[in-house]
Amino acid sequence: MAPKVLISDKLSPAAVQIFKDRGIDVDFQPDLGKDKEKLLAAIGDYDGLAIRSATKVTEKIIAAADNLKVIGRAGIGVDNVDIPHATARGIIVMNTPFGNAITTAEHAIAMMFSAARQIPAADASTQAGKWEKSRFMGKEITAKTLGLIGCGNIGSIVADRAIGLKMKVVAFDPFLTPERAVVLGVEKVELDELLRRADFLTLHTPLTDKTRNIIDAAAIEKMKPGAFIINCARGGLVDEAAVRAALDEGKLGGAAFDVFVQEPAKENTLFGAPNFVSTPHLGASTSEAQENVALQVAEQMCDFLLEGAVSNALNMPSISAEEAPKLTPFVQLAEQLGSFAGQLTESGIKKVRLEYAGAVADLNTKALTSAALTGVLTPLLQTVNMVSAPVVARERGIEVEEIRREKKGAYETYIRLTLVTEHQERSVAGTVFADGKPRIIQVKGINMEAELGAHMLYVTNEDKPGFIGHLGMELGSAGVNIATFNLGRIAAGQDAICLVEVDGKVPQEVMDRLAAVSHVKQVKSLSF
Numbered sequence: 292m293a294p295k296v297l298i299s300d301k302l303s304p305a306a307v308q309i310f311k312d313r314g315i316d317v318d319f320q321p322d323l324g325k326d327k328e329k330l331l332a333a334i335g336d337y338d339g340l341a342i343r344s345a346t347k348v349t350e351k352i353i354a355a356a357d358n359l360k361v362i363g364r365a366g367i368g369v370d371n372v373d374i375p376h377a378t379a380r381g382i383i384v385m386n387t388p389f390g391n392a393i394t395t396a397e398h399a400i401a402m403m404f405s406a407a408r409q410i411p412a413a414d415a416s417t418q419a420g421k422w423e424k425s426r427f428m429g430k431e432i433t434a435k436t437l438g439l440i441g442c443g444n445i446g447s448i449v450a451d452r453a454i455g456l457k458m459k460v461v462a463f464d465p466f467l468t469p470e471r472a473v474v475l476g477v478e479k480v481e482l483d484e485l486l487r488r489a490d491f492l493t494l495h496t497p498l499t500d501k502t503r504n505i506i507d508a509a510a511i512e513k514m515k516p517g518a519f520i521i522n523c524a525r526g527g528l529v530d531e532a533a534v535r536a537a538l539d540e541g542k543l544g545g546a547a548f549d550v551f552v553q554e555p556a557k558e559n560t561l562f563g564a565p566n567f568v569s570t571p572h573l574g575a576s577t578s579e580a581q582e583n584v585a586l587q588v589a590e591q592m593c594d595f596l597l598e599g600a601v602s603n604a605l606n607m608p609s610i611s612a613e614e615a616p617k618l619t620p621f622v623q624l625a626e627q628l629g630s631f632a633g634q635l636t637e638s639g640i641k642k643v644r645l646e647y648a649g650a651v652a653d654l655n656t657k658a659l660t661s662a663a664l665t666g667v668l669t670p671l672l673q674t675v676n677m678v679s680a681p682v683v684a685r686e687r688g689i690e691v692e693e694i695r696r697e698k699k700g701a702y703e704t705y706i707r708l709t710l711v712t713e714h715q716e717r718s719v720a721g722t723v724f725a726d727g728k729p730r731i732i733q734v735k736g737i738n739m740e741a742e743l744g745a746h747m748l749y750v751t752n753e754d755k756p757g758f759i760g761h762l763g764m765e766l767g768s769a770g771v772n773i774a775t776f777n778l779g780r781i782a783a784g785q786d787a788i789c790l791v792e793v794d795g796k797v798p799q800e801v802m803d804r805l806a807a808v809s810h811v812k813q814v815k816s817l818s819f
């Protein structure tokens with residue numbers, strides 16, 4: 292029987308044709324996604340679900356999706372899909388990371404001009420027969436500074452267009468290496484400097500714990516009087532109430548938003564504010580971009596449903612059916628090593644070195660390196676996966692080195708990952724035991740044996756008596772249960788590492804108290 296696919300959002304009809312041409316049974320119901328109950332009732336029949344942003348694929352929908360094998364997002368952001376639950380049900384979630392980037396960058400530039408020249412208000416006034424020439428005094432953008440927060444696919448295209456418009460571009464993006472900044476022609480700066488210097492500020496990051504409200508009242512306070520803010524990335528990056536207040540006071544010269552905390556935004560505190568321009572999440576809405584993403588998602592879903600090939604999946608490595616059983620635990624290990632090192636790194640990465648020793652060196656190390664890069668890049672990039680990670684690393688000027696060698700040392704086989712950043716080198720090594728579970732066996736040259744759980748506390752300290760008791764007390768009094776406790780040190784009295792698995796997140800106050808202990812060098816909460 293042919294696989295069945297439901298398209299529950301307004302996708303270009305080009306996608307329907309591809310499914311049909313490739314022998315897939317396709318139902319095109321472009322408004323179904325907006326009706327939760329109808330979607331819930333229908334979803335059980337389908338092997339594939341193709342969506343844009345209107346369909347919310349919640350835990351409830353996933354629980355009812357008895358036959359679902361793949362969710363294809365025609366676009367970039369997958370914040371409307373509950374990926375952990377999809378993963379738990381073995382459903383692949385794939386997106387189309389590049390298809391609408393140019394279009395969205397163009398929208399950001401259009402929004403910048405709209406606000407700079409008050410075009411929407413001027414248009415409404417002119418069409419109302421008012422001819423208010425003196426009311427609409429604009430701002431020229433030539434030679435002005437554009438502050439770019441997030442310099443990935445879309446941000447770098449915005450930078451290119453802005454440079455073409457003779458703007459100076461400064462960028463804040465922890466993942467941007469100085470070399471890549473030079474190639475893009477932007478100046479890499481810290482956030483505070485960007486806020487001080489930007490005449491126009493535009494956001495192009497995913498919405499994460501680190502980027503939520505990255506522009507709040509305090510940030511706006513640091514900006515130039517009369518500056519402009521453009522948000523065509525995600526609602527929630529900017530504190531809407533703070534922008535409203537700044538527009539009302541005249542602190543900001545204007546703001547232009549395509550995205551809102553609550554969507555659809557039928558009401559919003561920003562509506563009616565002075566020189567506020569808005570569009571209803573139209574960033575990706577050009578016929579070109581919609582055709583690109585629809586064609587791409589349909590082809591990817593067909594490849595998977597008909598041939599088992601996986602591309603641009605966010606929750607599954609690209610591995611063929613034959614090699615899967617041997618490779619899978621090492622894929623998990625490589626991704627964990629990358630994620631471990633990536634989460635500990637706060638500066639631009641120059642190089643990732645992977646050493647494969649013993650039996651693992653004979654496996655598909657390309658896939659393992661992709662898994663390791665996925666782990667390294669995931670803490671900062673929303674859409675990276677095993678397929679895109681090597682490309683993303685290359686585009687960001689991150690050198691990747693692979694070394695294969697004979698078994699050396701106590702372990703039959705192991706992987707060592709080294710991250711070289713602007714400031715330091717950090718190595719972490721691991722192996723897979725006979726139980727098939729990955730273990731960390733060395734961190735920064737210090738031997739230990741630790742299994743990684745969902746929540747880990749990483750502490751580096753000078754080996755001094757009493758510290759472990761102190762750590763246990765702090766966690767205990769905060770009600771944080773310790774699941775496993777792993778220790779390693781170079782030698783008595785020298786550098787030591789604690790890797791503690793905890794049953795839940797460690798409160799920030801406890802982290803701060805631990806970091807303040809005199810012989811503690813670093814405290815970090817890691818999640819896997």
Ligand SMILES: NC(=O)c1ccc[n+]([C@@H]2O[C@H](COP(=O)([O-])OP(=O)(O)OC[C@H]3O[C@@H](n4cnc5c(N)ncnc54)[C@H](O)[C@@H]3O)[C@@H](O)[C@H]2O)c1
Pocket residue numbers: 367368369388391392395440441442443444445446463464465466467495496497498499501502523524525549550572573574575576671672673674
């Ligand atoms: N309005 C729309 O219709 C529309 C269309 C497409 C994409 N988007 C959104 O645009 C955003 C960017 O998409 P993209 O394809 O360029 O993503 P991307 O993953 O290529 O780039 C994101 C960049 O943000 C950077 N970043 C991550 N955390 C950061 C932080 N704390 N501070 C500064 N920079 C940080 C990353 O290093 C990366 O370079 C996403 O939120 C996406 O969902 C919106």
Ligand SMILES: O=C(O)CC[C@@H](O)C(=O)O
Pocket residue numbers: 343344365366367368369391572573574575576
């Ligand atoms: O599908 C859309 O219209 C929006 C897409 C955009 O937000 C994305 O993340 O790709």
